[in-house]
Amino acid sequence: xxxxxxxxxxxxxxxxxxxxxxxxxxxxxxxxxxxxxxxxxxxxxxxxxxxxxxxxxxxxxxxxxxxxxxxxxxxxxxxxxxxxxxxxxxxxxxxxxxxxxxxxxxxxxxx
Amino acid sequence: xxxxxxxxxxxxxxxxxxxxxxxxxxxxxxxxxxxxxxxxxxxxxxxxxxxxxxxxxxxxxxxxxxxxxxxxxxxxxxxxxxxxxxxxxxxxxxxxxxxxxxxxxxxxxxxxxx
Numbered sequence: 001x002x003x004x005x006x007x008x009x010x011x012x013x014x015x016x017x018x019x020x021x022x023x024x025x026x027x028x029x030x031x032x033x034x035x036x037x038x039x040x041x042x043x044x045x046x047x048x049x050x051x052x053x054x055x056x057x058x059x060x061x062x063x064x065x066x067x068x069x070x071x072x073x074x075x076x077x078x079x080x081x082x083x084x085x086x087x088x089x090x091x092x093x094x095x096x097x098x099x100x101x102x103x104x105x106x107x108x109x110x111x
Numbered sequence: 112x113x114x115x116x117x118x119x120x121x122x123x124x125x126x127x128x129x130x131x132x133x134x135x136x137x138x139x140x141x142x143x144x145x146x147x148x149x150x151x152x153x154x155x156x157x158x159x160x161x162x163x164x165x166x167x168x169x170x171x172x173x174x175x176x177x178x179x180x181x182x183x184x185x186x187x188x189x190x191x192x193x194x195x196x197x198x199x200x201x202x203x204x205x206x207x208x209x210x211x212x213x214x215x216x217x218x219x220x221x222x223x224x225x
Contacts, residue, residue: 004153033213042201042216043154088154097167099144099214101154 002027002093006102014110016078021105023072023089032072033090034063037104043088046074079109113137115217117202123223124192132187132220134202141207143185144214145177148199160185161207192224 003026013019023032034046047056049065049072056063060083062075072089090101115136124130136143145157159167160179174196176188185202199221203214 042218043203045213045215048213090154097159097161098169099156101156103153 002029002091002098002100004089004091004100004102006087006089006105008105009103010106010108012108012110013076013079015080018078019076021074021076021087021107023074023102025070025072025089025091025100027070028094029067029070029091030094031092032065033099034072034074035088035090037086037088039085046087076107079107081109081111083107084109115202115204115215117200117217117220119220120218121221121223123225124189125225126192126194128192129188129190131189132200132202132222134185134187134217136183136185136202136204136215136217138204138215139206140204140215141182142205143179143182144203144205145185145187146201146203148201148219149197154201157187189222192222194224197222197224 005024007022032049035043036046037043047063049063052067054065060077065072074087084107086104086106088101088104090099092099118133122130142161144159147155147157156169157171158177163179163182174191178186199219201219202217205214
């Protein structure tokens with residue numbers, strides 16, 4: 001059974017600091033997604049990572065994928081308050097159409 | 112309307128009621144999904160439809176009954192629900208199943224079962 005784990009579950013950080021969110025998954029996956037969810041809102045797609053070594057960046061967020069380690073990271077550079085949200089990773093198990101989501105990381109950036 | 116819309120946005124129902132959730136996508140996608148999001152639990156995939164055909168049923172209780180009359184519309188019929196079914200129900204669509212283009216989510220229906 002495919003499992004996806006994120007850590008930390010909660011993250012409180014100061015503005016201007018850097019931090020990394022980790023996403024581990026338990027079996028082979030075709031691709032990995034990162035989403036953002038603001039309180040009371042729906043999910044917004046951030047990144048799609050398709051291959052080993054893939055790296056994507058958008059603003060202060062950078063995501064990478066290591067398929068051999070079954071690990072993805074979401075790195076936050078010089079955090080700002082607007083990045084406060086819950087971040088989810090999700091994988092699709094190879095040969096299936098099931099999206100499995102991680103537990104989410106609730107990020108709070110303090111001014 | 113653009114993107115993925117869901118109605119109603121909020122729903123309160125008793126355990127003996129029958130209600131339906133509606134999802135409509137205006138993106139020309141072929142695949143549609145129902146998810147359940149409960150507090151302190153990961154987002155759970157419930158059903159997947161591709162070209163109106165159900166391709167995934169993730170061991171969902173029969174009190175949840177999906178319907179997909181065409182590629183743009185998806186319903187979730189609810190009957191004899193339990194209080195533990197209270198959650199945010201999210202609909203999503205994508206160009207094709209498992210497509211790398213990713214899923215687009217609707218705003219969700221927040222359901223409370225009394």
